[in-house]
Amino acid sequence: MRWSTKLQYLFVACAAVAGYSASRCCRQAELETANTKLQEEYTRSWDERISEEATGNLIFRSLSSLMQMAPNSRYPNGHSIARASIAPGTRLYHGRGNSKLPVMDWLAFDPEHSQTFLRGQNGTLFTFMTTRELKLIYFDGCSANKRGGVADTQDVLIWGEVGHGREPWRSDPELDRITDACAWGRKYGIDGFVRMEYDFEIMYCDFSQGLTLVSSLDTPSDARLAPPLMEVRHAGGRHNAFPGESRVQVDSATMISFFDPALTSLVAARRGLPRTQYRIAHISGEDTARVRADISEMVARDPTGKSGIDWRTLAQAIQERFGDRLLYIRHLLHLARLVAADTDASLQVHAQFQSITAEIHKQLLVSLSPYMPREGIGEPTWFEAIARGCTTSFTPRFPEARFTRQERLLNYAVEEVLHEVCRVYTEVWRDAFGLDVRAKGSNFDASIASPMLAKWRDAFDALIEWLDWPIWLKCDPACAVNEFCEVPQLAPWQAGEARPRCIAIDSDWV
Numbered sequence: 001m002r003w004s005t006k007l008q009y010l011f012v013a014c015a016a017v018a019g020y021s022a023s024r025c026c027r028q029a030e031l032e033t034a035n036t037k038l039q040e041e042y043t044r045s046w047d048e049r050i051s052e053e054a055t056g057n058l059i060f061r062s063l064s065s066l067m068q069m070a071p072n073s074r075y076p077n078g079h080s081i082a083r084a085s086i087a088p089g090t091r092l093y094h095g096r097g098n099s100k101l102p103v104m105d106w107l108a109f110d111p112e113h114s115q116t117f118l119r120g121q122n123g124t125l126f127t128f129m130t131t132r133e134l135k136l137i138y139f140d141g142c143s144a145n146k147r148g149g150v151a152d153t154q155d156v157l158i159w160g161e162v163g164h165g166r167e168p169w170r171s172d173p174e175l176d177r178i179t180d181a182c183a184w185g186r187k188y189g190i191d192g193f194v195r196m197e198y199d200f201e202i203m204y205c206d207f208s209q210g211l212t213l214v215s216s217l218d219t220p221s222d223a224r225l226a227p228p229l230m231e232v233r234h235a236g237g238r239h240n241a242f243p244g245e246s247r248v249q250v251d252s253a254t255m256i257s258f259f260d261p262a263l264t265s266l267v268a269a270r271r272g273l274p275r276t277q278y279r280i281a282h283i284s285g286e287d288t289a290r291v292r293a294d295i296s297e298m299v300a301r302d303p304t305g306k307s308g309i310d311w312r313t314l315a316q317a318i319q320e321r322f323g324d325r326l327l328y329i330r331h332l333l334h335l336a337r338l339v340a341a342d343t344d345a346s347l348q349v350h351a352q353f354q355s356i357t358a359e360i361h362k363q364l365l366v367s368l369s370p371y372m373p374r375e376g377i378g379e380p381t382w383f384e385a386i387a388r389g390c391t392t393s394f395t396p397r398f399p400e401a402r403f404t405r406q407e408r409l410l411n412y413a414v415e416e417v418l419h420e421v422c423r424v425y426t427e428v429w430r431d432a433f434g435l436d437v438r439a440k441g442s443n444f445d446a447s448i449a450s451p452m453l454a455k456w457r458d459a460f461d462a463l464i465e466w467l468d469w470p471i472w473l474k475c476d477p478a479c480a481v482n483e484f485c486e487v488p489q490l491a492p493w494q495a496g497e498a499r500p501r502c503i504a505i506d507s508d509w510v
């Protein structure tokens with residue numbers, strides 16, 4: 001399937017061997033067969049619903065949440081491990097209760113975070129600068145919180161078993177974790193491990209490598225001069241949304257996902273659970289071995305051996321293309337329900353109903369117009385062409401021959417997400433296409449439109465819930481100047497939903 005056609009290989013080989021001028025020779029042939037290939041590449045029927053156990057949405061969500069506070073706070077149990085780097089010249093901070101230089105220890109990105117560790121009368125705030133590019137491993141989720149399943153992916157990497165050293169009578173083995181993680185990373189030249197709690201941090205393996213001390217500040221011991229603890233959450237909130245903590249560059253071509261459908265023990269473990277309770281505690285020995293082999297390969301390989309596609313930006317572009325309009329369409333559909341329920345002034349209701357339907361019609365049209373061909377308007381093949389054009393609007397023609405194993409999974413996830421988005425849009429458009437929504441002289445029939453709108457509402461509600469995009473995770477309305485936005489990091493035993501909320505900057509720890 002997909003890039004396996006002969007022509008595709010011909011093009012890749014041609015371009016690789018002879019460079020740019022040769023690639024021009026193939027371009028004409030490419031153009032001629034482009035449309036046919038787009039059709040060939042996509043074998044799933046356009047109106048086929050994605051299976052309930054599909055994980056493309058989950059992988060897409062992990063990808064588009066990398067290094068962002070808000071989406072990783074919402075689902076604390078991380079499911080991804082990736083390589084990451086930090087550029088030279090970056091300031092990093094370390095606070096402690098004495099003036100001894102750290103050796104193997106924790107680093108923060110924001111001084112507000114380090115300041116929470118300045119205990120006692122001899123508190124010292126160290127500022128370091130990176131002297132070269134740092135080679136790091138990133139664990140997503142609230143991977144530095146020490147509760148529930150947040151450290152599972154670290155356990156798999158470090159010890160090959162989940163729950164290692166966490167017998168109920170022992171406290172969380174953070175010191176073992178940093179020591180053993182660094183011992184593991186030594187042979188790959190890993191400088192440290194990026195994690196997240198109320199802000200991002202690094203477990204740094206050797207302060208004498210890759211860092212230089214910029215300053216060491218003896219901080220006042222007077223409690224009245226200590227910044228409030230809340231400020232760490234305020235600082236973390238600055239990294240809520242894309243691109244998140246942008247001082248860390250995650251290499252998405254190395255993103256190992258525990259949502260990979262090949263990890264069958266986890267497919268079974270997730271069955272029937274809500275997303276907040278997904279964790280990898282029940283991973284089988286076989287799947288653990290498989291992931292560990294992938295990790296070793298991903299860490300050891302030449303980082304330039306990949307397609308070069310910027311997957312995070314791609315995921316962001318897809319969310320931006322559809323995200324706000326999806327919410328607007330949902331808003332209109334729910335407005336229509338309210339109007340339909342109001343039976344008092346029927347003439348007015350009819351007019352309102354018609355104008356809402358016309359607006360939905362327009363939004364569907366705008367969404368799908370880049371994929372609407374001139375031929376066969378209104379026929380089944382026309383709708384099929386629209387759906388396929390929409391589904392294949394981002395990923396086909398990628399250089400799949402150069403994909404890493406992780407990029408193949410990302411490609412699958414992006415395709416699955418687009419399939420579902422485009423299926424729902426096109427099915428609703430097929431219904432809407434037949435409705436007469438003209439402002440004047442219209443034969444608009446509310447009794448036909450009304451049940452249709454109810455059906456569309458269910459379809460869009462289900463789609464939005466399935467996608468669960470991080471781009472939607474923000475405080476709405478936006479926070480005031482004396483507030484910051486936060487998605488609460490709920491512990492496993494806490495009830496309630498982790499929804500974004502505004503918190504007063506000068507409030508105490510709540």
Ligand SMILES: *[C@@H]1O[C@H](CO)[C@@H](O)[C@H](O)[C@H]1NC(C)=O
Nearest residue numbers: 097098099119120121122123
């Ligand atoms: C702070 O440093 C001083 C001087 O080195 C030392 O005498 C004192 O014991 C230290 N206090 C604490 C609480 O560590």
